[in-house]
Amino acid sequence: MRFDPRPVAMALVLALGVAPQVGQAAPLSAKVFSAPPAISNVQISRDGKHIVALTSANGQSPTISVWATDALDKPPVVISANRVRILGVGFLKNDRLLVETIQTFTVGSDKGHLTRQYVSDLQGKSWSTLLPDGPPRSATEAFLDKFDDAIVIDTLPTDPRHIVVEDQRSDGRGDILKLDIYSGLTERLTRGSDRFSGFRLDLKGEVRTRQEVGYDKGAVYFAQWIRDPSSGEWSEHFRWYAKDREPVEIVGFTPDPNIIYVSSSKGRDKAGLYVYDIKARQIVEPLLEHKLFDAGGIVSSTAAADYGRVLGFSYLGPTQTVYWTDENLAKLNKTLRSALGIKTIAMDWVDPADGTTARLPVADGADARIISWSEDLKHVIVAKSGPGNPGEYYLLDPTGALSLLGKARPDLDTASLGTTRLVQYPARDGLMIPAFLTTPSAADFGPGPYPTLIEPHGGPWARDDLEWDPAGWVQYFASRGYAVLQPQFRGSEGWGQKLWRAGDGEWGQKMQDDKDDGVKWLMDRKVAAAGKVVMFGYSYGGYAALAAAIRPNGLYRCAISGAGAGDLASLKRATFDNRFQREFQNPTIRGLDALEQAREAKIPLFIYHGDRDQTVEVKQSRKFADALKAAGKPYRYLEIKDMGHQLVTMEPAMVETQLVEIEKYLNTECGTGGINGGQ
Numbered sequence: 001m002r003f004d005p006r007p008v009a010m011a012l013v014l015a016l017g018v019a020p021q022v023g024q025a026a027p028l029s030a031k032v033f034s035a036p037p038a039i040s041n042v043q044i045s046r047d048g049k050h051i052v053a054l055t056s057a058n059g060q061s062p063t064i065s066v067w068a069t070d071a072l073d074k075p076p077v078v079i080s081a082n083r084v085r086i087l088g089v090g091f092l093k094n095d096r097l098l099v100e101t102i103q104t105f106t107v108g109s110d111k112g113h114l115t116r117q118y119v120s121d122l123q124g125k126s127w128s129t130l131l132p133d134g135p136p137r138s139a140t141e142a143f144l145d146k147f148d149d150a151i152v153i154d155t156l157p158t159d160p161r162h163i164v165v166e167d168q169r170s171d172g173r174g175d176i177l178k179l180d181i182y183s184g185l186t187e188r189l190t191r192g193s194d195r196f197s198g199f200r201l202d203l204k205g206e207v208r209t210r211q212e213v214g215y216d217k218g219a220v221y222f223a224q225w226i227r228d229p230s231s232g233e234w235s236e237h238f239r240w241y242a243k244d245r246e247p248v249e250i251v252g253f254t255p256d257p258n259i260i261y262v263s264s265s266k267g268r269d270k271a272g273l274y275v276y277d278i279k280a281r282q283i284v285e286p287l288l289e290h291k292l293f294d295a296g297g298i299v300s301s302t303a304a305a306d307y308g309r310v311l312g313f314s315y316l317g318p319t320q321t322v323y324w325t326d327e328n329l330a331k332l333n334k335t336l337r338s339a340l341g342i343k344t345i346a347m348d349w350v351d352p353a354d355g356t357t358a359r360l361p362v363a364d365g366a367d368a369r370i371i372s373w374s375e376d377l378k379h380v381i382v383a384k385s386g387p388g389n390p391g392e393y394y395l396l397d398p399t400g401a402l403s404l405l406g407k408a409r410p411d412l413d414t415a416s417l418g419t420t421r422l423v424q425y426p427a428r429d430g431l432m433i434p435a436f437l438t439t440p441s442a443a444d445f446g447p448g449p450y451p452t453l454i455e456p457h458g459g460p461w462a463r464d465d466l467e468w469d470p471a472g473w474v475q476y477f478a479s480r481g482y483a484v485l486q487p488q489f490r491g492s493e494g495w496g497q498k499l500w501r502a503g504d505g506e507w508g509q510k511m512q513d514d515k516d517d518g519v520k521w522l523m524d525r526k527v528a529a530a531g532k533v534v535m536f537g538y539s540y541g542g543y544a545a546l547a548a549a550i551r552p553n554g555l556y557r558c559a560i561s562g563a564g565a566g567d568l569a570s571l572k573r574a575t576f577d578n579r580f581q582r583e584f585q586n587p588t589i590r591g592l593d594a595l596e597q598a599r600e601a602k603i604p605l606f607i608y609h610g611d612r613d614q615t616v617e618v619k620q621s622r623k624f625a626d627a628l629k630a631a632g633k634p635y636r637y638l639e640i641k642d643m644g645h646q647l648v649t650m651e652p653a654m655v656e657t658q659l660v661e662i663e664k665y666l667n668t669e670c671g672t673g674g675i676n677g678g679q
Helices: 007-017 031-032 140-142 328-340 473-477 499-500 510-524 541-552 568-579 578-584 595-601 619-631 651-668
Strands: 002-004 041-045 048-054 063-068 075-077 086-091 095-109 110-121 127-130 150-154 162-166 176-180 186-190 196-201 207-216 220-225 232-243 248-253 259-264 272-277 282-288 295-300 310-318 320-324 344-349 358-363 368-374 379-384 391-397 402-406 417-426 434-439 450-454 482-486 527-539 558-562 607-610 635-640
Touching: 007 095, 007 127, 031 473, 031 578, 031 651, 041 086, 041 368, 041 379, 041 391, 041 402, 048 402, 063 086, 063 095, 086 499, 127 619, 150 176, 150 196, 162 196, 176 417, 186 207, 220 248, 220 578, 232 248, 248 295, 259 282, 259 295, 272 295, 282 295, 310 328, 320 328, 320 368, 328 368, 328 379, 328 391, 417 510, 434 473, 434 510, 450 510, 473 651, 499 541, 510 527, 510 541, 527 541, 527 568, 541 558, 541 595, 541 607, 558 651, 568 578, 568 595, 595 619, 607 619, 619 635, 635 651
Parallel strands: 002 402, 450 482, 450 527, 527 558, 558 607, 607 635
Antiparallel strands: 041 048, 048 063, 063 075, 086 095, 095 110, 110 127, 150 162, 162 176, 176 186, 196 207, 207 220, 220 232, 248 259, 259 272, 272 282, 295 310, 310 320, 344 358, 368 379, 379 391, 391 402, 417 434, 434 482
């Protein structure tokens, strides 16, 4: 294998209009972190003839670039959009793209963002929705029809013309349609219903499974139904109850119509993958049971010759990882990692479930993974990324040459970034808490202790991983001398059932203790400077920042809350109104109601929110700011125009505003004299 970073990289630089950098990079600015990636969403067509990616020249709105693999030295075809912002792109067929877009909407007092998908040819000359708009029967239906008209449920890789979609239009909602993406003609495979959804197709393109939402003596359940391959009759095979939170899901099919693959965490701390016999109605054997982490899904072949053959399994360790069972891909993966200089280190790991210890291999700095390949495996796209590497994309061509396609942030001086590692620390009750710790460059900022941000993730049923932070928060502040701790507190998902369920009913209580215990752990190791620790979070993390301002522990100098839901009572009401959430998550939302105790705030607060947030309404932050004002507490409030909740709703200028305003607040209003002022 030969590694040549020059030819394709230079072609991409010229195509994007980015001048090659000579010498030291300019000082890091918020724009460097907030601008759209110069390249992302890289994929190769199944026939290996074209590469598609989202590209952004000089921080401009993303466009679609399409290269011919036999002419990578030539400029790509560039496809742009005028009235919408492009979020993602991928191949539907060798000569057709699926494009995801977003735009704002305002209907009366209701405003937010809507997404829609389009089909385009490789030149951008033919641009259409998946399905034509149906005739709306009311103003509400006319509005709803502006959102996605269909959801792709199977791309039918071996069919050159068709895909299968679920109709989202008002007059056919829920119907499963076989769609000719060239003519627009459809064939209805199954009629939609209020009872069933989640349809899946087997390797022959036949609808074989569906999911039911039902009630058993008032208890909400999900049931997986399977269609018998011989009789065609449907019957229920798996059922799990919302209150139990132990889902069973169908994740794949085999050439044998009687054998399928399922995922289940029933009776286990970690989800596993299993072989299921339909006729016998039983699990035959495990496919993957990882001792430390949840199994994810199955990576299967899309080649016509062996369609559906298992190539590997994914699992969520420190980051999303694929265990390749295919001999050729396993060998190729090993060779590529070596060529790209990937190294691993072993760390001692304590399983939060039972305290058992193991040696865990973790990528050192960055990792590489195969993300796309041609049907004949002659062309392979490889991504290299990590907490300090926002992404590099490479092409392995039929000659064995490995060439750089482009870097996500070519202007970013990675030498100025911090170093991130996976750590664990014991909570006060002994539960082991995973965390990601980023420390600034010792060459620039010394050995510590450092001013420190405690940055809990949103959710709270979510988690962080050992990857680049797409919001830019972690490395922006590490480049300015801050240590950043991302605690995977109890209530975090993806680290096993015990850690997840340990957060039930502990909002602002034991969940908050875990964050505070992380601060003390950092101080004991002389990483965090006493009197210079800040709680900063977004969404649930924003709630945690509000709670930190109220609790009497003296650990934090100030707190910063982005889109935080401080009104726990209203969150309880909202989840109770949803019949599923009433049993699934609502019972776990108990603890400290930050809004009720806003007058007890003991440290200054910076609160910000987007005015188009449809997940956590902006009135949550407005009410908390009003309560602080009434109580005479020090605070600052910022409302960002047209910003929604999720990162995809944020324009680069909105991300930049967050970074700049948070830094400004830290320097000037986080306690007397700012973060570095007196006590």
